[in-house]
Amino acid sequence: MNVLRQRRSNMSLLTHVLACLFGMGSWVTICGLWVELPLIVPQVPEGWYLPSYLSVLIQVANVGPLFVTLMHRFRPGKLNETAVIYFIVSFGALASLLLGFFWKEAVVVQGVRRSVPLLLLTFFISTVDCTSSVTFLPFMMRLKPEYLTTYYVGEGLSGLVPALVALIQGVGVMQCVNGTQNLNLNETTLLQGRNETVEPLNRLVPLYLPANFSAEAFFFFLAAMMLVSLVAFLLLNHLPAVTRERTRRGITRTLDAARKSPEQQSMMKSQNGEQKLNSRFGTGTYSWPQVVYIFVIMAWANALTNSVLPSIQSYSCLPYGNQAYHWSATMASVANPVACFVAMFYSQRSLVLMGLLTGFGSVIGIYIMGMAVLSPCPLLVDDISGVVLIVAAWTFFVLTLSYVKVMVAVILRDEGHSALVWCGAVVQLGSMLGAVVMFPLVNVYSFFASGDPCNTEC
Numbered sequence: 001m002n003v004l005r006q007r008r009s010n011m012s013l014l015t016h017v018l019a020c021l022f023g024m025g026s027w028v029t030i031c032g033l034w035v036e037l038p039l040i041v042p043q044v045p046e047g048w049y050l051p052s053y054l055s056v057l058i059q060v061a062n063v064g065p066l067f068v069t070l071m072h073r074f075r076p077g078k079l080n081e082t083a084v085i086y087f088i089v090s091f092g093a094l095a096s097l098l099l100g101f102f103w104k105e106a107v108v109v110q111g112v113r114r115s116v117p118l119l120l121l122t123f124f125i126s127t128v129d130c131t132s133s134v135t136f137l138p139f140m141m142r143l144k145p146e147y148l149t150t151y152y153v154g155e156g157l158s159g160l161v162p163a164l165v166a167l168i169q170g171v172g173v174m175q176c177v178n179g180t181q182n183l184n185l186n187e188t189t190l191l192q193g194r195n196e197t198v199e200p201l202n203r204l205v206p207l208y209l210p211a212n213f214s215a216e217a218f219f220f221f222l223a224a225m226m227l228v229s230l231v232a233f234l235l236l237n238h239l240p241a242v243t244r245e246r247t248r249r250g251i252t253r254t255l256d257a258a259r260k261s262p263e264q265q266s267m268m269k270s271q272n273g274e275q276k277l278n279s280r281f282g283t284g285t286y287s288w289p290q291v292v293y294i295f296v297i298m299a300w301a302n303a304l305t306n307s308v309l310p311s312i313q314s315y316s317c318l319p320y321g322n323q324a325y326h327w328s329a330t331m332a333s334v335a336n337p338v339a340c341f342v343a344m345f346y347s348q349r350s351l352v353l354m355g356l357l358t359g360f361g362s363v364i365g366i367y368i369m370g371m372a373v374l375s376p377c378p379l380l381v382d383d384i385s386g387v388v389l390i391v392a393a394w395t396f397f398v399l400t401l402s403y404v405k406v407m408v409a410v411i412l413r414d415e416g417h418s419a420l421v422w423c424g425a426v427v428q429l430g431s432m433l434g435a436v437v438m439f440p441l442v443n444v445y446s447f448f449a450s451g452d453p454c455n456t457e458c
Contacts, residue, residue, distance in 0.1 A: 018239075025225065027132070031163070036171060065131050085136065103118045105118075170209060177206075298426045304361070304365050305397075376450065
């Protein structure tokens with residue numbers, strides 16, 4: 001009996017590891033590309049306009065999840081989910097490998113040099129990562145519920161692992177050295193109009209240190225990560241020890257619900273024998289207002305964590321110094337998998353708690369947004385407590401809303417395969433809406449002012 005119990009425990013642990021490695025392939029390429037930008041930007045024609053181009057490409061890449069969602073809606077059962085996952089993970093590994101060879105190549109388009117290979121391959125890996133939201137999650141329906149949380153741990157690690165490798169690489173490591181900066185054009189013109197001498201200002205300027213290894217090696221590492229995810233998915237499908245961990249009750253319940261007519265699904269027997277109108281969504285556990293509430297929270301949480309706040313992270317942190325910025329980014333990357341790990345042992349389905357946590361995370365987000373608006377002179381800019389507060393704010397912001405996202409996924413997992421497809425679609429919709437709102441504020445209207453990591457003038 002003890003031997004059998006130990007064997008089952010080992011099989012369960014193996015499945016948890018494979019589910020985690022599979023989840024790491026969800027966003028690892030895009031997250032890796034973002035953390036590598038300080039090395040890429042100085043060597044491409046677009047310069048620091050590149051991040052805005054990448055933001056647009058990532059949103060255009062939502063054609064992938066849109067196609068999958070429409071196929072599930074209008075041609076249910078026609079799309080081979082397993083084949084789609086094999087294709088997108090393999091394609092992601094190939095695109096990451098090609099990035100290592102061609103990211104520096106430029107093509108002349110209408111007389112202007114453009115990084116066409118980099119932009120095109122970025123679109124491809126964005127399509128892969130965006131489509132994973134509506135394919136990976138529904139696939140996890142085939143395994144027991146506890147493995148969904150492990151998958152989310154892996155998804156969190158898809159941001160943490162590239163960030164840690166980039167730290168080892170030395171991306172963005174800088175020193176403040178004595179330098180000379182001329183006055184800007186407006187100040188120079190004003191002084192010349194007054195017949196005053198224009199003298200250079202002696203100031204500290206950031207000096208970025210060379211990386212420990214090249215961007216090419218980093219992209220090859222991303223390709224290897226995608227291959228690891230592909231192997232994990234292969235084993236989840238074909239390893240006998242894992243196939244025993246698949247759930248039968250969930251699949252049977254979903255099929256039974258699908259066989260019912262809409263009228264049967266919408267009418268549920270109450271305890272006193274009367275019939276009452278209920279939700280046609282999933283198993284009918286939640287009413288339509290509750291379903292809308294769940295999806296609105298999912299969209300809101302993903303909008304904040306995936307696009308709205310990340311787009312202004314440098315504005316909120318750099319006035320406090322380069323170390324504050326790096327610690328905020330690192331701790332935010334750590335907080336995501338930690339929240340998922342906590343959810344493995346403390347999983348909640350309370351809609352009230354979900355709302356309270358979302359409100360708490362949103363309040364922290366308002367503080368972060370306020371510091372970005374006040375940049376380059378946010379609150380406590382010359383005090384160590386300001387650094388502590390901004391790092392803690394980013395950590396608890398990501399920690400809280402990441403836990404909320406896992407709560408929603410656990411709830412929708414019980415509602416069936418279709419619910420997880422729509423969950424993935426809402427994730428992408430929320431992220432896209434957040435990016436659409438923030439892109440003009442940051443890149444067109446220049447609503448935010450950058451802080452100087454070496455000089456604070458307030």
